[in-house]
Amino acid sequence: MRKSTFLILSFLIVMSMVLAACAPAAVATPITITSAPQVVKETQVVTQVVPATPAPVPLTYARNETLYTSGTQWGPPSSWNPFNGGGYAMGTIGLVYETLYIYDPLADKFIPWLAAQDMKWVDPTTLEIKLRDGITWTDGTPLTADDVLFTYKLADPNGDFKAGLNFAGLYNFLSSIDKVDNLTVDFKFKANPAYQEVGFYLWQTPIVQAASWSKLDVKDITGGANENGIGSGPYLFESHDQDRQVLVRNDNWWGIKAFGKTPGPKRIVDIVNGSNNVALGLVLQGGLDLSNNFLPGVATLVKGGYGVQTYYPEAPYMLSANVAALIINEQIKPLDDVNFRKAMAYAINTDDIVQTAYTGIVKAADPTGLLPIWDKYVDQDMVAKYGWSYDPAKAKQILADAGYKDVNNDKFVENKDGSPIALEVTCPSGWTDWMASIQIISKNAQAVGINMTPAYPDYGPWRDAQLKGTFQLSIQNESQMSSTPWSYYKWVFQNPIANIATAQYGNYGRYDNPKAFDLVNQLNQVKVGDDAAIKAITSQLQEITLTEYPTIPLWYNGLWSQVSNAVWTNWPSSADSANHYLPASWRGYWNMTGIEMLLDLKPAAAQ
Amino acid sequence: MAKYFRRKLLIYLLTFIIAVTVDWCIPRFMPGNPVDLIISRAGLKGSAVSQMYTFYMQAFGLDQPIWKQYLNFWIAIFHGDLGTSIFLFPSPVTKVILGAVPYDLALLIPAILTSWFAGNNFGAFAARSKRLDNTLLPLGYILTGTPYMWLGIVLAWAFGIAWRIFPIAGGYSFAMRPALTLPFIWSLFQHWFLPFASLFIVQFGGWAIGMRNLIIYELEADYSHYLAALGAPKRLVRKYAFQNAMLPQLTGLALQLGVIVAGALATEVVFSYPGIGYLILQAIHNEDYFLLQGCFLFVVIGVLLANFIIDITYVIVDPRTRAGMQGGAS
Amino acid sequence: MTKGKKRNELLYFAFRNTKLKIGLGVVLFFIVLTFVGPLIAKYNPTDSVGPAGAPPSAQFWFGTTTFGEDVFSQFVHGLSSTFLVGIVGGGLGTILGMTIGFAAGYRGGNLDEVLNVLTNVVLTIPVLALLVVISAYVKVRGVMIESLFIGVTTWPWAARAIRAQTFSLKTRDFVDLARLSGESPVKIIFTEIAPNMASYLFMTFILMFGSAILTAATLDFLGLGPTQGISLGTMMNLAVLWSALMLGMWWWFIPPGIGITAIVGGLYIMNVGLDEIFNPKLREM
């Protein structure tokens, strides 16, 4: 009896292990097939040089040829569609699909990528894009003006596909796109095109292959998984599983010749995040080369001999990626009163948030809310005149002057009409850094007599309240680093305000100021690179944000990045001798110099 | 026996219907419209929004009358169609779940079976004498009181970080491609071990205590006394007591399944083990109600199936149910 | 033997039962700590009062969190929500289980059939999965809501056990007598049946109490616990989110887990002790 039980048991255990063993293998089978043409093609190229047998895909990747990344995928990779902005697998744009330009935020520079040269406006309404010669898709066919034309026309509201993609906004001022020759495309705009926005789309829009995409139905263009997509970039999709995605280097990539540089890693294995705790564990085990996770104990890691490096060797360690601001619902009392908002701005101890909630790994925001990369646009006189800092006494004074008094002696001020004030500041439950932050904010507010309490709804209701404008106070950081401060002001002054559709970002507080809206439009029409004009307009916008407090910028969320020198070296850092790239694998960041970081990665000498 | 199975089947059927109905409600009564979320995730803009909105409303059948949606849901279930994941757009929910299920089975089946057998044997062993009972069993109580995930994290830290014996994340080595080779299976095993161990340890304690209590009752049962009076050796008496105590433990297993599955979900989260537990958590955090719906349905079906297997096993091992005398008692 | 004597005898055995003494001792210790703790804890649990991540010291007995909060203060405050979940969740589950168990067991017949099916249905649905789904619906959750959820999903186990007991008790002479004397079923249940299984009900409650605490801890740990307030589960959750153990801040992660383990383990040991007291057969062991 005992013996047979044991046998049955062992059998079951072995069976279930085999079951687990089979499952990923089964998942992997089609992947092997998909990469097969690539292997064949590789040999075709290689055979000309060295007569070698086709290299089979190894079962175990050599450590010194593999880059392990993490921080982008929070679930099994499911979409390889570059138009699935929020959900495409790590590297889909940047490593597999490429853009005409990439943007270097640290140098404020557009770098021609698929395009052969800097942006060239042949006249104020005509932008001419010349492509590099010799770019091929991974199926061997050349990437031409037709592909660019096709890609941009996908979003044409009057075109064949009418796919409402990210860059559909281009058509607000685009009159036509014309093919000049096989490598040249002319974008013809109506009068006063939005140069800033155009520039924004040029480094954000992935170019796809006309031949394969034109066969697709519109719903597959916007929502298809595009599992075996053909790209033009330095890496190819190789395989994926529940907890990872593997990219393999495209040894026929055009950039190898064009830049004279080959991306260091033969393979990139992107690990799906379980939690930051697990990510930290992997870093400690030496299993991650580039972790773009928010790891709380960064100071410990950098200083504790773990071989972990961040962009800055000291606080704040991280580059600033976006601004976290207190967003305010301007439709309700007393938040509709600018003086009340002003009092809140003075009441909040941002340094305490930085030190306590973030242990110093973020920077306090400039009162203008402009990211450090836009420092040059900050009107210092304006900041000196209107800028605020933590000053509870002044906050109390402002409240008193504006007529907010504690009528019922509950230590909190009441509305001017005597009705009590009870404000709630929210962030999603589980977003611990923000939770800690809004606790501090509430305490700060209470200290000056504003009755404010933190609340942590789940993400859905929290987000819903913003879209519907039913929240009171909240933290938001949607506005990311980009090529233009217009994107930030567009977020603050999103117009129209009546109905903030699901897909539109910004101005959840419904701040209504036609002058500001107009300035945002003017800013959009400034030519790329015309810093003086940008400064002139943003200066006026800064005056509005500094005196009207539509949002209260608090701190800059970091571009979380922890790198290890154990296997790969020559990482970007703030050191003078190092490359100043963005060390990020996040969506939208490979095409902000992340890819250049890969080109310069070197295997560690010891390997 | 026929009556017994009829009743059982009725209960399963009802449970299934109720579970499916609850499940159907999940995306429909959540705050916010799931289609809005898809569109917002896809990053669509402008006129495309309303276009896609209509498209998805139709695709998910959300534009139809409620009763028809409910009917369609049933039809879809029998076609294995659980809709499209929002968070893992555009993967079909069924595909996402099927990718995760093998890991769950690999974790749950061995953990449940080994802990059940080992715990029962250990409990029977400890019930042998007062000394063993007082020295070994407190361990069991401590183990059952331990939250799975807490133990999991302690194990991960000790064996993964401090001693570096086991990996702490993933289903198999991140440097490997799946293949039926020894190193790969070894890698699977290494990644499986800690999640398995944390499930095993906690459940082991529970079964040990259960068996200890039951076997003490059984040893005081009349048949045990009769055997002793007829001079049967202790071994035989214990054997009978053990076998008879296994029956309530089998029922206990059925009762515990839900709890065990819950524990597995938490454990998977701790070890980033790519099973359904991790998916459920991500589905919640990402408001992916279709995925949540699918996971819930899968868990329910899994538990129902397991219950059914246990019921059949019970009938096989317990003559009383076969004799038809116990029809309604379980 | 009269009732008084029986009670004395139970007390007599209770005082001699090591398991009960240990279990009760542990649980009482934490109960006392729940009430006394906030008085001796010097800090507000959510205030940043010390250096970040400081190890245990004379000033901060359990050290501090990443945010400089006093872990000891959090621990003692967390205890109260843990006990609250146990009492409310476990209590509600027991009461529901009693109501349904009594009704099914005493009435029998069709009512029993229906309730039995209901019990089995709820029993088969994985509670945590259900709780996870329910929790995801509620915007702002408190400890009471959480307890409520736990109570209404965990009763079937108790209902089954109580039904079986009621079944065997209702055929006894004294119940027949009460029935013949025309007493109402409700009265019979509460004056004749319930007192005769009081010990059983009490033990059921203790088990429900323990399992409610564990369930709540799991929910909290998954981030589905109270969105307001602090519990041992949310402490663990936060400690994990801030990688306490990985960064060597064991004092943040270990105490809440030990607290839960000790309370639940203590409850279970206590239950076995009680079992031995109420059940003479087991006393000999």
Added chain:
Amino acid sequence: MSLNIKNLTVYYQTLKGDVQALEHANLSIADGEIMGLAGESGCGKTTLSNSLILLKPPMKLISGTVELDGKPLPITDMARMDEYRFKKVSIIPQYAMNAMNPTRKIGKMIEELLHSRRVDYSTLRTELTRRLELVKLSPDILDMYPIELSGGMKQRMVMVLSTLLNPSLLLADEVTSALDVSSQKSVSEMLVEFRKREFVKSVVVITHDISILYQIADSIMIMYAGQLAEKASTETIIHRPLHPYTHLLISSLPKVGVRYAEKRLEGIPGNPPLLLNPPIGCRFRERCPMAFDKCVEEPPFEEIEEGHFVACWKEPKSYAQA
């Protein structure tokens, strides 16, 4: 003499102290004798029977010896006693209804039991079948589970099993109390038949139903509160009891042959003493209508006439006539 008990004193150890369940029992049973053992609940009948076969904690032997077939029975030695159990001493327990493992087929259980006692089942198989038929059971029940048998069938099955190895002494504890009247009769007749066929040598029939004993017992022994009160031939006990307790017990019977339900003696005021701390001397003293000074000493269990033992200080004859 088949069984010879000398000065047997057995206590139950409890946390509160010793329960003096059996005090100074002296008793002999002859080969082939069916002795009835009667008394109220808690008088020590079952203690006596258990000490002969399964004396284990909390039971504790205080003094006394037991001889079976002229050889001492190692009643306190659990391991050595195993050799005698089943083979020399056997029991039909009070709980015969639940005595068989519910999850084993009966035949399988018997096989495993015999195997564990190193008895070859196959050679006994025919005898077993024969005996089953004798008690009107089909051999098919060996392939059944206990739950498939009725109460009477289980009772008879246990009878056959317990006597399978032809023990010298069979302890039959309340064998009839759970059965209906007709089954009672056949079961008790079977006991006599078993003795006749020498499946058993002597039998102790423990019961509170004296009417059964009247039909089958050769002799009857009455116990009260852990002490032997009287033993004599059935005829003598029924018609000429000497002990006041026996007298009251018999006279309280509604009518010989009518079933006697378990109840306290109504004719005698008071309750039996608690055995945790029993009164010294005759334990019946406080309820005895005849009690006098001497009763504070424990009366010896003496043979008044041949085969008639009594433990009472009173002049026997005068009482009998009174």
